[in-house]
Amino acid sequence: MRLASMRALLLVAVLALPAGAASARQHDPEKLPITRIRDLHYGDALFYFYQNEDFAALTRLLAYEHWGRVPHHAEEAQLLEGGLYLALGMHNEAGERFERLLTDDVPTGVRNRAWFYLAQVWYARGYLERADAALRKVNGRMSPELEAQKELLFGNVLMHEGRYDEAIRLLASWRGPQIWSAYARFNLGVALVRNGRLNDADPFLSAVGTMLAANAELEALKDRANLALGFAYLQANQPARARAPLARVRLNGPYSNKALLGIGWADAALGDYQGALTPWMELRSRDVLDAAVQESYLAVPYAFGKLNANAQSAEYYESAVKSFDAENGQLDQAIARIEKGDLLERVLGTDLGARYGWFWQLKSLPDAPESRYLYAVLAGHDFQEGLKNYRDLVYLNGTLERWGDSMGAFQDMIETRERAYAERLPRADALLASGVVEKLQQRNVTLANELRTIETQRDMAALGTTAEREQWARVQRVEAALAAAPDTPEYADLRVRLALIKGVLQFRLHDAFNARLWQEHRGLKDLSLALHEAQSRWIRVERDRKSVPTNTGEFAARVTELKQRIDTLQARLGGTEQKQSVFLARLAAHQLEEQKDRLAAYEVQARFALASMYDRAASADTPKGSAGGNQAAPAEETPAPPEQAPAPPEQVPAPPEVAPVPKAAEPPR
Amino acid sequence: MLHMTRARSPTDDALRRGALLAALLASVLLAALAPPALGAPPAGPNATTPAAAAGTAAPPGETPAATPADADSPLATTPAAPESSPDTRGLDQEIQDLKKDVVDLNKDLFILEEELLFPANTQVAVFLSVDVGSFFALDSVQLKLDRKEVINYLYTPREVEALLKGGVQRLYLGNLKVGAHELVAFFNGKGPNERAYKRGASLRFEKGVGAKYLELKIDDRQRKLQPEFEIKDWE
Numbered sequence: 001m002r003l004a005s006m007r008a009l010l011l012v013a014v015l016a017l018p019a020g021a022a023s024a025r026q027h028d029p030e031k032l033p034i035t036r037i038r039d040l041h042y043g044d045a046l047f048y049f050y051q052n053e054d055f056a057a058l059t060r061l062l063a064y065e066h067w068g069r070v071p072h073h074a075e076e077a078q079l080l081e082g083g084l085y086l087a088l089g090m091h092n093e094a095g096e097r098f099e100r101l102l103t104d105d106v107p108t109g110v111r112n113r114a115w116f117y118l119a120q121v122w123y124a125r126g127y128l129e130r131a132d133a134a135l136r137k138v139n140g141r142m143s144p145e146l147e148a149q150k151e152l153l154f155g156n157v158l159m160h161e162g163r164y165d166e167a168i169r170l171l172a173s174w175r176g177p178q179i180w181s182a183y184a185r186f187n188l189g190v191a192l193v194r195n196g197r198l199n200d201a202d203p204f205l206s207a208v209g210t211m212l213a214a215n216a217e218l219e220a221l222k223d224r225a226n227l228a229l230g231f232a233y234l235q236a237n238q239p240a241r242a243r244a245p246l247a248r249v250r251l252n253g254p255y256s257n258k259a260l261l262g263i264g265w266a267d268a269a270l271g272d273y274q275g276a277l278t279p280w281m282e283l284r285s286r287d288v289l290d291a292a293v294q295e296s297y298l299a300v301p302y303a304f305g306k307l308n309a310n311a312q313s314a315e316y317y318e319s320a321v322k323s324f325d326a327e328n329g330q331l332d333q334a335i336a337r338i339e340k341g342d343l344l345e346r347v348l349g350t351d352l353g354a355r356y357g358w359f360w361q362l363k364s365l366p367d368a369p370e371s372r373y374l375y376a377v378l379a380g381h382d383f384q385e386g387l388k389n390y391r392d393l394v395y396l397n398g399t400l401e402r403w404g405d406s407m408g409a410f411q412d413m414i415e416t417r418e419r420a421y422a423e424r425l426p427r428a429d430a431l432l433a434s435g436v437v438e439k440l441q442q443r444n445v446t447l448a449n450e451l452r453t454i455e456t457q458r459d460m461a462a463l464g465t466t467a468e469r470e471q472w473a474r475v476q477r478v479e480a481a482l483a484a485a486p487d488t489p490e491y492a493d494l495r496v497r498l499a500l501i502k503g504v505l506q507f508r509l510h511d512a513f514n515a516r517l518w519q520e521h522r523g524l525k526d527l528s529l530a531l532h533e534a535q536s537r538w539i540r541v542e543r544d545r546k547s548v549p550t551n552t553g554e555f556a557a558r559v560t561e562l563k564q565r566i567d568t569l570q571a572r573l574g575g576t577e578q579k580q581s582v583f584l585a586r587l588a589a590h591q592l593e594e595q596k597d598r599l600a601a602y603e604v605q606a607r608f609a610l611a612s613m614y615d616r617a618a619s620a621d622t623p624k625g626s627a628g629g630n631q632a633a634p635a636e637e638t639p640a641p642p643e644q645a646p647a648p649p650e651q652v653p654a655p656p657e658v659a660p661v662p663k664a665a666e667p668p669r
Numbered sequence: 670m671l672h673m674t675r676a677r678s679p680t681d682d683a684l685r686r687g688a689l690l691a692a693l694l695a696s697v698l699l700a701a702l703a704p705p706a707l708g709a710p711p712a713g714p715n716a717t718t719p720a721a722a723a724g725t726a727a728p729p730g731e732t733p734a735a736t737p738a739d740a741d742s743p744l745a746t747t748p749a750a751p752e753s754s755p756d757t758r759g760l761d762q763e764i765q766d767l768k769k770d771v772v773d774l775n776k777d778l779f780i781l782e783e784e785l786l787f788p789a790n791t792q793v794a795v796f797l798s799v800d801v802g803s804f805f806a807l808d809s810v811q812l813k814l815d816r817k818e819v820i821n822y823l824y825t826p827r828e829v830e831a832l833l834k835g836g837v838q839r840l841y842l843g844n845l846k847v848g849a850h851e852l853v854a855f856f857n858g859k860g861p862n863e864r865a866y867k868r869g870a871s872l873r874f875e876k877g878v879g880a881k882y883l884e885l886k887i888d889d890r891q892r893k894l895q896p897e898f899e900i901k902d903w904e
Contacts, residue, residue, distance in 0.1 A: 040796045040882055040903065043837025050831035055775075062776040063783070088772075090765050125761065389764045396771045403778050410785060558781055565774050569767070576760075576767055583760060 038072035045070075049080065055399070058084040079106070082114070089392060091121045095130065102137075112138045116150050123157055125385060131157050148176025148184075155187050164195040182208050182218060186225050193232045205229040209245055222248075223255040230262050239269035257283060257292035264299055273306040288327050289372060291595075294602055297323060301609065310613060317610045324603040331596050334373045338589050344390055344581050373595070377588045386587065390580045397573045400566050407563050414556050421552065428545055437531070437538045444527055451520050460509035463516035468509060475502045783842075791844040792880040795852065799832040799887045805866060805896035807832070807887065808858040812841055815850050819843060840885070845876045854885050856898055872900040 037043040041064040049057035061077055061084070064070050070077045078101050086094035095118055102111040119134035135154045141147050151174050158167035171188035185204045192201035208225035211218070230246035233239070243266045249259035260279040267276035280303060283296035301316035337343070377383055454462045461472040478498055485491045795812060807829055811821045820841045824832075832838060853871040860866030872883065882903040890897040 037798070037835065037837055040794075040837050040839070040884060043798060043835070044796065044839045046834075047828075047831050047836030047838045050834045050836045051827050055772075058772060059775045059779050062772070063779045066776070066780055088768065090768050090772075092762070092765050093769055126758070385761075389761065392768060393764065396768065399775060400771065403775070406778075406782070410781070413785065555781070555785055562774070562778055562781060565777075569771055569774055572767055573771070576764055579760060580764065 039064075039070045041069040042073040042077060045077070045080070049084070054084050054087045055395075058088065075101070075105075079110075079114070086118060086121055089388060091118065091125060091127070094118060095122075095134070108139055109142065112140070112142050113146065116142070116146060116153075119150075119157075120153060123153060124381075126381075128157055128160055132161070145177055148174070148180045151176070152180060152183055152187065155184075155191070159187070159191055159194065164191050167191045168195060182211060182221055186221060186228075189225065190228060193228065198232050198236055201232065202229065205232075206245065209248055219250065220254065223250055223253045223259070227255045227259055227262070230259065230266070234262060234265055234269070237269075239266040242266045251282075257286060257290045261292040261295055261299070264296070264303075268299075268303065268306075273303040277303045277307075288323055289376070289595075291598060294324070294327075294599060298602055298605055298609070301606075305609070305613070310617070314610060314613055317606045317613075320606045321603055321610070324599045324606065328596060328599050328603070331373070331592050331599070335589050335592050335596075338585050338592070343585050343588060344387070373592055374588070376595075377591045380587070380591065383584060383587055386580060386584045390577065390584060393573055393577045393580060397570060397577065400570050400573065404563070404566050404570070407559055407566065410559050411556075414552055414559065418552050425545075428541060432538075432542060432545065437534050440534070441531055444524070444531055447527075448524055451517075451524060454520075455517055458513070460506070460513040463513060463520065464509050468505065471505055472509070475505060787842055787844055789880045790878050791846070793841075793843055793845045793850075793876065793883070794839055794880065795841040795854075795883045795885065796837050797832070797840045797885045797887075798837045799829075801833075801889045804861050804889050804894060805856075805887060806859040807856065810840065810857070810885065811855040813853040813855075814843070814845070816853075837884075845881065847876050847878060850874055850876055852883060852900060854898070854900060856885075856887065860896060861894060866896070868896070868898050870898040870900050872902060874902050 037046075041060070045057050045061040045064065048054075048060060058081060061070070061081055065074075065077060078097065082094045082097035082101060085091075085097065098114050098118055102114055115134045115137040119131040122128075122131040122134060131153075135150065135157065138150060142150060151170060155167045155171045155174070158164070158170065168188065168191045171184055171191060174184040174188070176184065186208045189201040189204035189208065192198070192204065205225045205228055209222055209229060211222060213219040213222050226245040226248040230242045230244075230249075233242035233245070243263060246259045246262045246266060249255050251260075260283040264276040264278075264280040264283070267273070267279075277300065280296045280299045283293055284300050286293045288294060288297070297316070297320035301313040301320065304310070304313035304316060378387070453459070461469055464472060475498065479502070482491060482495050482498060485494075793814075797810060799807060807824055809821065809823045812819050822840060828838070851871060851873045853869060855867060855869045857865075857867050870885070874881065874883065884901040884903060886897075886899050886901055888897045888899070889895075
């Protein structure tokens with residue numbers, strides 16, 4: 001939910017709302033001005049972007065930019081690219097782009113949002129100084145909601161940088177929506193504790209610890225505030241004041257183990273060992289994987305020892321040793337499995353629907369014996385971030401593999417084109433050598449001249465039908481013959497009939513002349529158009545004739561070059577995947593090793609306590625002259641509780657009156 | 670065993686106790702810092718992620734062991750920030766560079782594919798956009814170019830949502846000869862009152878030497894309370 005909303009917020013920060021649905025919305029000053037889609041290809045990139053297909057959206061956007069297909073959205077496209085780089089976990093590239101793009105031309109609100117989200121990513125990735133710098137680039141105040149979040153984030157950055165005074169100043173003046181106020185007060189309390197001002201911190205942490213929590217999230221925060229305050233008081237040697245906040249922590253919440261342990265300590269510090277046993281015994285019945293539970297395995301016999309119940313104390317110490325041994329063995333197995341090297345495949349294998357990108361989170365764990373330990377390991381920040389990177393690498397490798405398959409097809413296509421070209425070449429060359437279009441054009445010119453002559457001379461017979469032209473020719477032949485004939489009545493009759501026939505023919509030709517002339521002109525126009533088309537095609541054929549060898553050659557060269565790049569990058573991806581895998585396995589194994597170390601330390605403490613008890617039992621028996629007697633089982637009435645809490649020699653020499661403490665404390669889970 | 674039970678001064682004990690408590694306190698306070706780290710509350714009640722369920726994406730270095738430095742100044746325990754170690758950063762940087770190279774290569778491959786398969790002089794692309802969409806819920810589109818079906822596309826809810834948000838889908842990419850052509854599109858979906866709705870639109874267009882872009886537009890015609898389908902020729 002949080003990630004989804006973050007993504008949405010991130011994207012509106014760098015995105016111009018497209019036409020469509022946008023027209024009905026009110027403009028938000030923290031978004032770019034509403035624009036209509038003016039380049040279809042920009043809309044296409046958005047189509048993928050809105051489906052969370054960030055990689056596809058980025059690829060298309062970059063390609064469309066290369067072709068100059070998004071001229072009207074150039075600036076928005078660049079900002080969107082920055083946002084997409086960020087979403088894909090390439091925060092450095094995103095940062096560089098934002099640095100370059102977030103100029104005064106971009107609305108302040110948009111710039112502020114972009115810097116704010118970039119700061120969040122940098123903070124999460126551990127680049128504190130960059131997060132700090134990005135937050136300082138936020139100019140003026142953002143919307144109350146974002147301003148509140150920004151200041152909380154800034155407070156966290158400052159605290160992580162150890163600048164508590166600044167963090168306190170910032171958080172003390174924090175104003176924002178109710179939903180964030182619990183976090184602000186909590187963080188302020190933590191900053192004050194860290195700055196050594198426990199009394200000042202108390203009201204803030206107590207307020208959070210006693211608030212009415214409306215949901216599980218705030219319930220958890222409430223528990224954490226109580227836990228933090230309780231432990232701060234324990235550390236300040238004020239066990240009486242530590243008890244109340246620790247008692248407020250829910251018994252079934254994720255922080256209950258730590259709280260139970262702390263209450264026990266508070267009671268023990270107040271000398272109430274009987275009271276301390278209640279939380280510690282409850283704790284001892286819980287999963288031994290938890291550091292607090294492990295510690296209770298030592299705390300319980302310690303308290304029994306203090307209560308002079310030495311037999312029970314010894315029994316619990318022995319039981320602790322057994323439990324630690326068993327757990328140690330299981331940890332060894334888990335480490336061995338992790339070191340086998342297929343941890344990540346198995347982890348990712350359970351999350352088949354996984355996507356790439358910075359907003360991804362692991363949903364489930366493999367059903368394997370070591371999964372019990374992996375919950376703790378995977379909760380680690382480094383592991384989570386590293387796993388995202390590893391998953392991205394696997395995804396990218398898959399993409400390149402698919403491209404690699406396509407390259408073969410491209411190569412075939414180019415070769416087929418080359419073959420087809422070779423086959424058609426002789427025909428094309430013969431056609432081009434014939435100069436047929438030029439000849440046709442010459443004929444067209446001749447025809448146009450002829451028509452012009454006919455029109456000028458009004459040679460109506462020239463446009464007559466074949467029959468008419470034959471008739472006209474016969475008339476002219478007969479006319480010529482009659483001209484030379486004697487002037488007799490027979491010939492006179494023939495001349496009259498010829499004149500009649502000629503007149504009828506002339507009338508017909510004259511009647512049809514204009515229409516025929518128009519038809520001829522139209523025919524010539526069509527011919528010219530067809531010749532023009534033929535000319536264009538001719539030019540294209542000539543151009544293609546020259547360019548095809550270069551074109552296919554250029555494609556072939558590109559395919560070869562890209563294939564090489566795929567191979568190189570796949571090798572790099574494989575190597576980096578391996579490195580990342582080793583790094584994560586080492587990280588996981590390291591955390592389990594730390595648990596082993598802690599267990600080992602506890603085990604030494606338990607054994608040492610046992611040995612001391614036996615020692616004392618033996619010494620107590622000696623004056624009574626029963627040396628060599630019953631040393632193995634100290635009796636209930638054995639006097640003198642151990643003078644010191646069990647601690648591994650030379651390692652954690654706990655003071656006599658202090659309950660056993662962990663070698664390394666774990667955060668509450 | 671005797672050397673283990675050496676006597677210690679009360680001052681020494683007090684310091685060490687302070688140191689150990691400081692270590693634990695540090696871990697408690699640190700874990701508590703995580704949720705607002707991203708400027709938002711931790712995962713909600715439905716979270717099943719180990720990290721989320723634990724309520725914390727715990728920063729690295731969560732387990733600072735008690736050290737002599739701690740003993741001197743218990744509260745000076747350095748907070749374990751999410752700051753990555755130089756090693757982690759080096760690898761992170763390497764991965765980012767690699768990702769960038771892959772993104773660039775992917776772009777070049779995309780360009781090669783399109784230039785090879787759909788050269789600019791014969792390319793024809795048909796896009797689809799939806800404006801508002803109150804009167805029509807798109808299910809599928811069938812495209813015919815010169816009476817030949819070229820695509821029959823069924824939409825997923827996610828794609829429809831992307832269109833409604835303002836995305837423009839490049840529905841079809843193909844090649845056409847220079848000259849006159851006809852595009853016919855059939856839109857299937859649900860119209861007003863949830864009734865099955867099928868409409869068509871056609872366009873005769875001239876394909877020149879350059880690429881040709883056509884847009885199928887689905888608009889709402891407010892006056893008639895009906896959807897409107899048109900094909901726009903982008904010159």
